[in-house]
Amino acid sequence: MSHAVNADTAGTAGSDAGPTPGLSPKAKAALSEGKKAERRLGLLLCAPAILIMAAVAGWPIVYSLWLSLQRYDLKFPDRTEFVGLENYVTVLSNPYWWNAMWVTVLITVVSVAVELVLGMALALIMHRTLVGRGIVRTSTLIPYGIVTVVAAFSWRYAWTPGTGYLAETVAGGDPVLTEKIPAIMVVTLAEIWKTTPFMALLLMAGLALVPDDLLKAAAMDGASAWQRFTKVMVPVMKPAILVALLFRTLDAFRIFDNLFVLTAGSQGTSSVSMLTYNNLIKGLNLGIGSTMSVLIFIAVAIIAFVFVKLFGTAAPGGDGGGRR
Amino acid sequence: MAGIGGAVTTGRKARWTVLNVLVVAYALVPVLWIVSLSFKTKETLGDGNFIPRAWTFDNYKAIFSTTEFVRALVNSIGIALIATAVAVVFGTMAAYAIARLDFPGKRLLVGVSLLIAMFPQISLVSPLFEIERSLGLFDTWPGLILPYITFALPLAIYTLSAFFREIPWELEKAAKMDGATPGQAFRRVIAPLAAPGVFTTAILVFIFCWNDFLFAISLTSTEQSRTVPVALSFFTGSSQFEDPTGSIAAAAVVITIPIILFVLFFQRRIVAGLTSGAVKG
Numbered sequence: 001m002s003h004a005v006n007a008d009t010a011g012t013a014g015s016d017a018g019p020t021p022g023l024s025p026k027a028k029a030a031l032s033e034g035k036k037a038e039r040r041l042g043l044l045l046c047a048p049a050i051l052i053m054a055a056v057a058g059w060p061i062v063y064s065l066w067l068s069l070q071r072y073d074l075k076f077p078d079r080t081e082f083v084g085l086e087n088y089v090t091v092l093s094n095p096y097w098w099n100a101m102w103v104t105v106l107i108t109v110v111s112v113a114v115e116l117v118l119g120m121a122l123a124l125i126m127h128r129t130l131v132g133r134g135i136v137r138t139s140t141l142i143p144y145g146i147v148t149v150v151a152a153f154s155w156r157y158a159w160t161p162g163t164g165y166l167a168e169t170v171a172g173g174d175p176v177l178t179e180k181i182p183a184i185m186v187v188t189l190a191e192i193w194k195t196t197p198f199m200a201l202l203l204m205a206g207l208a209l210v211p212d213d214l215l216k217a218a219a220m221d222g223a224s225a226w227q228r229f230t231k232v233m234v235p236v237m238k239p240a241i242l243v244a245l246l247f248r249t250l251d252a253f254r255i256f257d258n259l260f261v262l263t264a265g266s267q268g269t270s271s272v273s274m275l276t277y278n279n280l281i282k283g284l285n286l287g288i289g290s291t292m293s294v295l296i297f298i299a300v301a302i303i304a305f306v307f308v309k310l311f312g313t314a315a316p317g318g319d320g321g322g323r324r
Numbered sequence: 325m326a327g328i329g330g331a332v333t334t335g336r337k338a339r340w341t342v343l344n345v346l347v348v349a350y351a352l353v354p355v356l357w358i359v360s361l362s363f364k365t366k367e368t369l370g371d372g373n374f375i376p377r378a379w380t381f382d383n384y385k386a387i388f389s390t391t392e393f394v395r396a397l398v399n400s401i402g403i404a405l406i407a408t409a410v411a412v413v414f415g416t417m418a419a420y421a422i423a424r425l426d427f428p429g430k431r432l433l434v435g436v437s438l439l440i441a442m443f444p445q446i447s448l449v450s451p452l453f454e455i456e457r458s459l460g461l462f463d464t465w466p467g468l469i470l471p472y473i474t475f476a477l478p479l480a481i482y483t484l485s486a487f488f489r490e491i492p493w494e495l496e497k498a499a500k501m502d503g504a505t506p507g508q509a510f511r512r513v514i515a516p517l518a519a520p521g522v523f524t525t526a527i528l529v530f531i532f533c534w535n536d537f538l539f540a541i542s543l544t545s546t547e548q549s550r551t552v553p554v555a556l557s558f559f560t561g562s563s564q565f566e567d568p569t570g571s572i573a574a575a576a577v578v579i580t581i582p583i584i585l586f587v588l589f590f591q592r593r594i595v596a597g598l599t600s601g602a603v604k605g
Contacts (some may be wrong), residue, residue, distance in 0.1 A: 038426060038427065038428070039428065041427075045417040045421035046418045047423070049433075049477050049481065050418075053436065056473070057440050057457075060452050124346065125343050125511060126347075129344055130337055131340050132340075135348065142584065143589060144581055145583040145587055147534065147552075149537050149553040151355075154576070157355055157573070163372055164372055165369050165372055165374045177515050195326075198598070201595060201598050229332070254446060256445075256537065256538050257553075261557060278536070286453075
């Protein structure tokens with residue numbers, strides 16, 4: 001437990017360098033010495049994390065930018081050359097790319113919207129239920145924790161005609177996973193099932209911040225249950241709602257596991273992640289794959305930027321300075 | 325915590341019970357379905373019945389007799405445990421510094437790690453595929469452990485620094501005033517207060533590593549380092565003409581067991597961990 005020892009010395013440095021104003025100049029000099037030690041220790045403690053993140057995330061991002069400017073196909077390695085923005089032109093003028101983009105956006109928007117409503121209902125149930133709170137919370141954690149691939153297989157077999165309980169009863173024996181729109185709906189449902197509990201937990205943390213007195217006062221003044229919800233709860237919960245929406249939107253945008261198992265991207269159901277995977281690992285085209293990677297990164301950055309701009313400090317990046 | 329006004333009547337209780345049953349059914353039906361599939365015999369696998377008509381352990385015996393599955397299980401456990409251990413140790417160090425010390429670049433670090441947490445993993449797969457191939461890390465344990473640590477670190481830092489900010493650090497000073505050595509103050513006072521947060525973070529990080537599919541399928545190519553989620557998608561049954569449904573279901577149930585255990589025993593902690601960093605109190 002070497003980090004434990006480190007943390008201990010840090011504790012001493014931190015508390016000794018605490019606020020003790022109005023000391024003699026001599027003591028002040030000693031304080032700034034302590035301050036320096038504190039800075040050094042802080043950086044030292046963060047160094048391993050920073051190094052790993054820089055090496056395994058930072059450097060590859062730069063490298064993929066570089067790769068995206070190359071013609072680089074592992075099937076024809078000797079034809080590798082610098083082609084500037086040619087790959088971007090190829091991808092952005094490709095109908096498959098735009099189809100994948102719309103599929104991704106559709107799945108993201110529908111699943112996040114439904115999850116917000118369902119998640120709010122679930123959060124209210126978990127927060128207010130009079131009986132069996134533990135059982136409800138425990139069982140809702142199962143969709144959150146379960147391996148996505150496992151859940152996806154469960155849905156796949158449920159919708160497979162012949163083996164599944166849903167195929168006969170709901171779909172009337174139609175092979176829903178082999179048609180574009182029904183398949184996308186099933187994928188979206190699987191996504192909603194898996195991640196609604198996460199949304200609900202984040203919202204529940206927001207619900208806990210709503211003061212009971214405020215609700216009681218509103219009820220006394222004759223506010224209906226709906227009014228109490230929209231006029232009292234939602235405004236107080238706004239930061240929690242925005243954080244949950246941001247997390248889930250970015251998470252839904254990178255959908256891969258569910259699609260891989262449920263449709264493998266056939267019948268034009270590929271998401272952008274799926275398409276990139278196919279170009280990269282199946283097609284071994286590093287140039288095009290990297291170009292798509294960069295484009296997805298830009299798309300995600302735009303989404304995050306819009307959220308942060310629209311909602312300001314309510315977004316999670318905004319509280320960075322507030323810690324300590 | 326009864327609702328606004330009104331006593332707790334039997335009617336209200338009944339209404340909540342119905343709602344709760346709905347929620348539990350929602351959460352459990354897909355899980356029970358895959359459990360049911362895993363216990364079906366070859367003949368009844370295709371009958372579409374939610375409850376098996378004939379029960380058997382054959383599917384489990386079959387998967388545990390293949391190296392394909394056993395090896396993948398070993399890989400999954402080993403990789404997830406190592407990645408979790410490293411991420412939690414480094415995450416604890418960084419989170420402590422963020423929660424308690426003042427140093428330049430602190431905001432930047434928090435910002436960048438949040439950025440990584442929300443990063444589209446696929447964007448890292450292309451360059452990592454190429455980098456790992458040239459470094460000889462492709463299709464090895466470290467080749468998966470490194471990206472897992474990278475994506476788990478932001479989660480660990482975020483959750484842990486939220487926990488650490490809640491710890492009453494004055495207690496440490498008080499213990500020292502009462503004559504405890506720094507070591508004692510840490511072991512007796514701070515460590516017990518910090519342990520639940522570290523433990524919770526470890527669970528969340530483990531679940532993340534255990535769950536991953538994209539890195540595992542992109543950065544491996546053989547049994548040597550394939551994890552269970554990937555092996556599942558490659559299952560073809562013990563012979564070419566055999567339907568792999570039963571084997572996939574059984575393997576799926578096996579890798580769900582740790583998750584169920586975590587959820588059953590540490591429900592409260594997981595909820596606290598997931599929500600701690602998300603909302604400022």
